[in-house]
Amino acid sequence: MTSDSRGTAAEVDAQAGHGNEWTRFLLLAFVGLPVAMTALIAAYGFMVWFLQILFFGPPS
Amino acid sequence: MKTLFAFIRRLFLRPSARIGLGVLVTGGFIAGVIAWAGFNKAMEATNQERFCISCHTMHDNLLPELQKTVHWNNRTGVRARCPDCHVPHAFTDKVARKMQASREVWGHLVGTIATRDKFKEHRIVLAQREWARFAANGSKECRACHDYKDMDFERMRPTSQVAMRNAASRNQSCVDCHKGIAHQLPDMKGAHNPAFDTLVSTAAGQRVEAGAAYFTVVPQDLFADEAMATRIGVLEVAAKVKVLETKGDAQQVELALWRKNKGYGRVWYGHFGLNITSAVLDKAIARDDKFVTVVESKEDPLTGLEWQQVAAKAWIRKxxxxxxxxxxWTIARASYSTSCSVCHRQPDEAHFDANTWPGLFGGMVGFTSMDGDTAKVVLKYLQTHSSDFSTTQHGAGAPDTTLQTARP
Incomplete structure (x- = not known):
């Protein structure tokens, strides 16, 4: 294993975790990001609601 | 934590070695489409009536009420469902409302409105929250279906036209007037106008001298005896009485009022010929000569009814x-101008006469949030400031009155 980041395909593969690239890709695309999206929208909703309580009043 | 950051950093920044760029982008694209569709599906699922009434509070209390209204069942078959009115349609407000529902989930868990009685008691709070929302957005959800610009005023009933044209010109929020259109109104009867508290405390500290005239601040029971054991009727609010004497907790007052010499003659009025109620007596006592003294009789030329000036002595609580x-009248005036101007410009007090006001007022008071006592005071205020008592504008002797009577 060399310290050069531009190593051979096999070396990079080894660094990335021995071929679990597909697992990570699928998990990220179909689980991680959707969960993050939902959480962000919920956070956005809560933020708007709290702003409505504190400053804006009900939506006009 | 540090390893987590390192992991995420590697996950996002290290180029893929085995999967092609096209496959990654396509896979991400598909995942994005599925995620967004799924999100919308979930949003829609929580925006369905089935979802709303899956909660027993909604199913037991609000659904049966809605089912009695035109928004549930009508000749055109267009039907409003819970979220049509109660969930904003635009994305940001909708998401905010959905998150706000976490409060409702909490309420469900702790059982704030778990029973019908609790619900009825709490209803005013819920209603006011929703009214405030509609007031702020100009009843936007109503107007998704009923908008001013799409209304054909010509096809409305004439009485509706007046109200609706005015409302449209002010771009008024629908729920300002149409409260309780899809659910029962909260119980306002038990509500209490705090303005009366000051009056009652003033009255408690009022020095009362025998022989002078006073006014009742709230309706009072009338008693035949100073022990206040036999109740004989009710003295209405703002009724003028002369105090004769005070004994312990009781006060003897003299009523000098008018009544129609017809039936039991139970209802006593403050003035000749005007239906301004001052007292209502029990049947048993109203025709009792020992209690009631008839001072004089006079025929009302307008109705042909004989009116009697009557006097009686009774006891009230001190x-x-x-x-x-x-x-x-200050309280009544404030209440009149705030409650009535919500839907229309309130008419001048002297625009109608004392006998016209009760009919008008009775027809309108149901649209307001006035409690029983306030409504009585306001009506009396209107009657005693009506054209029969006013000498200005529309009052007797005013130019337009002269013109009116001059017509054939």
């Missing part, structure tokens, strides 16, 4: 009189 009627 501490309910004040020496000036003005503070009562």
């Amino acid at each position: 501490g309910s009189l004040i020496d000036s009627v003005e503070p009562i």
